[in-house]
Amino acid sequence: MTVNIRVFARLREQMGRSSWNESVSEGTTASQLIDMLVHRESSIRPFARVLRVAINDEWAQGDRELQEGDDVALLIPVSGG
Amino acid sequence: MTVNIRVFARLREQMGRSSWNESVSEGTTASQLIDMLVHRESSIRPFARVLRVAINDEWAQGDRELQEGDDVALLIPVSGG
Amino acid sequence: MKILIDIQEATLSLDTLWKFLAESEGGGIAIFGGTTRRVTGDRVTEQLSYEAHEAMARKEMARLAKLAGERWDVLRIGMIHRTGIVPVSEASVLIGVASAHRGPAFEAARFLIDELKVSVPVWKKEHFADGSTEWQGEDWLR
Amino acid sequence: MKILIDIQEATLSLDTLWKFLAESEGGGIAIFGGTTRRVTGDRVTEQLSYEAHEAMARKEMARLAKLAGERWDVLRIGMIHRTGIVPVSEASVLIGVASAHRGPAFEAARFLIDELKVSVPVWKKEHFADGSTEWQGEDWLR
Numbered sequence: 001m002t003v004n005i006r007v008f009a010r011l012r013e014q015m016g017r018s019s020w021n022e023s024v025s026e027g028t029t030a031s032q033l034i035d036m037l038v039h040r041e042s043s044i045r046p047f048a049r050v051l052r053v054a055i056n057d058e059w060a061q062g063d064r065e066l067q068e069g070d071d072v073a074l075l076i077p078v079s080g081g
Numbered sequence: 082m083t084v085n086i087r088v089f090a091r092l093r094e095q096m097g098r099s100s101w102n103e104s105v106s107e108g109t110t111a112s113q114l115i116d117m118l119v120h121r122e123s124s125i126r127p128f129a130r131v132l133r134v135a136i137n138d139e140w141a142q143g144d145r146e147l148q149e150g151d152d153v154a155l156l157i158p159v160s161g162g
Numbered sequence: 163m164k165i166l167i168d169i170q171e172a173t174l175s176l177d178t179l180w181k182f183l184a185e186s187e188g189g190g191i192a193i194f195g196g197t198t199r200r201v202t203g204d205r206v207t208e209q210l211s212y213e214a215h216e217a218m219a220r221k222e223m224a225r226l227a228k229l230a231g232e233r234w235d236v237l238r239i240g241m242i243h244r245t246g247i248v249p250v251s252e253a254s255v256l257i258g259v260a261s262a263h264r265g266p267a268f269e270a271a272r273f274l275i276d277e278l279k280v281s282v283p284v285w286k287k288e289h290f291a292d293g294s295t296e297w298q299g300e301d302w303l304r
Numbered sequence: 305m306k307i308l309i310d311i312q313e314a315t316l317s318l319d320t321l322w323k324f325l326a327e328s329e330g331g332g333i334a335i336f337g338g339t340t341r342r343v344t345g346d347r348v349t350e351q352l353s354y355e356a357h358e359a360m361a362r363k364e365m366a367r368l369a370k371l372a373g374e375r376w377d378v379l380r381i382g383m384i385h386r387t388g389i390v391p392v393s394e395a396s397v398l399i400g401v402a403s404a405h406r407g408p409a410f411e412a413a414r415f416l417i418d419e420l421k422v423s424v425p426v427w428k429k430e431h432f433a434d435g436s437t438e439w440q441g442e443d444w445l446r
Contacts, residue, residue, distance in 0.1 A: 006333060008441040009355045009427030047360025050444045054425065057360040062336060073357050073425070080361075080385060080426025081338045081397050090213045090285030093295040099213025113281060127180040131302045135283065142167050154283070161194045161219075161243060161284025162255050162275060176322055180337075182395045189341035191395075192334070192413075195322075199331035199404060251326045253376075262341060264417060271334075274411050 001026060001068040003033070009061055011076055014043045030055065032063035033072065047076050082107060082149040084114075090159055095124045102147035105147055111136065114153065128157050166190040166240040167223045169216050174253045179240045183260040185205040186237035194268035194275050196255040198248050204250055206291040207227065212245045215283035222282045229230055229295070241274060245285055254286070305373040306413045308382040309365045311358050316395045325402040326391055328379035334409035336417050338397040339443045340390050348433040354387045354396055357425035361385065372416055373403070376408040383416060396428070 006019040021068045024033060029055040053060050054073040066072065087100040105114060111134040119129045134141050135154040146154065166182050176195070181193045198210045227239040240258040248254045257274045262266040286298040308324050318337070340352045348404045368379040372436045382400040399416045403409040428440040 006357070008357050008425065009429070010442070012355075052395070054360050056358075057363045059364075059423070071358060075357070075425055076427075077441055077444055078421070078423065078425050079428045079439070080424055081358070081421040081428075084274055087215070089215050089283065091300070095165050095228055104275045119243060122208040135215070135218050138215075138221045140222075140281070141198070145212075153240070156215070157285075158299055158302055159279070159281065160297070162286075176318060180307060180318055184337075184339060184395075187339075187342035187393050188345075189339060191337040193337070194406060194410070195333040195335070196406070197329075197331060197333055197402075200329035200332075242413055251329050253326075262338075264336060264338070264414075268336070268410065268414050272406075275406060303333075 001066075003070040003072050004070065005068050008075065010075070011044060011047060011074060017039065021035045028066050029062060030060055030064045030066065030072070033060075033066060034074070037074070050077055051075070082154050084147050084149075084151040087152065089154070089156065092125060092155060094129060096122065109147050110143060111141055111145045111147065111153070114147060115153045115155070116144075118155070125155075131158055132156070163256070164274060165224060165227045165236045165282050166176060166242070167227065168221055168237055168242045170176065171244065171246040174242050174244050174256050176178050176253075176256065179242060179256050179258045182240050183258045186260040188260045188262045189263070190264035190267045191258060191260045192264070192271040193256065193258040194271050195253040196275065197253050198250045200250045205286055208291050209247050209248050209249045209289045211287045211289065212243070213287070214243065214245050216245075220281050223277060223278065224278050226274055226281070230270040233273070234261070234270040236261040236266050236270050238254050239270065239274070241278070243282070245284070246255060262268045306380045307366060307367065307369045308380070308384070308385045309362050311356055311361055311387060312384065312413060313386065313388040315382050315387050316397075316398050318398065324382050325380050325400045328378045328402040329357055330402045330404045332404070332406035333400060333402045334413040335398065335400040335407070337395040339395050340368065340392045340415070342392045343364045349430055350433050351389050352396060352429065353389050353429045354385070354398050355369045355427050355429070356385065356387050358386045358387070358399045360425050365420065368419050372412040375415070376403070376412040378403040378412050379407050381412065381416070383420070385424070387426070390406060392422050398399070
């Protein structure tokens with residue numbers, strides 16, 4: 001199945017893109033997706049320790065199973081305000 | 082010597098005036114002035130317990146000795162804001 | 163630290179206060195506005211009116227602002243109190259504090275409105291919808 | 305309780321926020337504005353820029369406002385965050401709370417800005433006077 005990944009701010013600059021589709025197998029969790037991406041994309045490795053995930057515009061836990069069409073935001077600690 | 086007395090808000094309405102001159106003898110304190118006024122003016126008797134004094138635009142203690150020309154404000158608890 | 167103090171009959175300008183505070187080029191601004199409340203308990207208010215010992219109120223607000231400036235690391239403090247009629251939802255008082263960081267701004271603003279209500283010589287009169295009026299803050303009379 | 309949430313590139317209007325809050329006809333309004341600070345330590349800032357996960361930021365701000373409404377007795381809450389360039393002394397965020405009394409207004413406003421800085425997906429980039437730029441809040445990288 002396919003999910004859409006989005007990145008912002010420093011992560012977006014670091015990766016050189018802001019969103020893309022990713023094919024994942026049924027039952028993949030948010031944590032497994034992060035591990036896969038960190039393994040593949042060297043540009044986000046410095047952020048591995050602090051990456052969090054939001055699914056469909058809400059914070060999500062690592063054990064959350066992804067669904068077809070999910071909008072998955074890969075987020076580093078926020079600094080707004 | 083002479084001091085000027087001023088009252089505000091409810092006290093002003095109660096007394097029917099906002100300022101007047103008062104002759105006091107040398108060495109009179111703020112407390113003595115209040116006692117004298119409370120004794121003489123029945124309209125302010127209900128407020129006797131809570132009356133405070135400001136002299137020349139600053140809060141003053143009861144033992145403060147009045148000076149010729151002092152501006153003495155007779156104040157009930159404030160309720161602004 | 164810079165201080166802006168005023169007592170005025172005109173509508174309070176939030177914009178003027180904000181501009182004064184923002185000129186500090188700090189990181190945070192906390193503002194408190196005391197506004198005329200429509201309903202208190204089961205009574206409906208039409209408007210409030212305020213009377214001040216003006217010269218003393220200015221002096222006392224300046225004293226409080228200086229005190230806050232000694233206790234907190236703040237850049238600018240503004241305190242403006244309105245006198246005369248203040249209709250429902252309009253501000254009778256505006257307190258503003260600019261600081262490099264939000265903590266001191268919040269704390270100083272809270273301190274200033276708390277202290278203002280204790281020591282600044284201003285009195286409030288309720289004008290109720292039923293036509294009656296009542297000076298406020300007179301729990302001490304009961 | 306009524307809630308006003310927005311993310312916008314335009315200058316934040318304190319006046320619009322105030323009007324929304326004052327319509328509650330309560331007794332107190334607390335507002336916090338986060339503004340672009342000129343000097344931090346020994347570095348001089350020219351401007352900040354903000355980037356947001358917009359849809360999520362709106363949802364997250366609304367969640368925080370509801371949470372504050374459950375914890376404090378407040379009438380209205382407004383939260384507006386700006387994105388894009390924010391020059392020195394202008395506001396990147398405005399938080400406002402209207403309540404019958406000042407205590408809950410102050411406490412909820414403080415809660416909301418504290419929580420916003422932890423959970424609302426917005427990121428800040430410093431643009432220094434020397435031409436360099438730096439994403440903020442990255443202590444975790446060191």
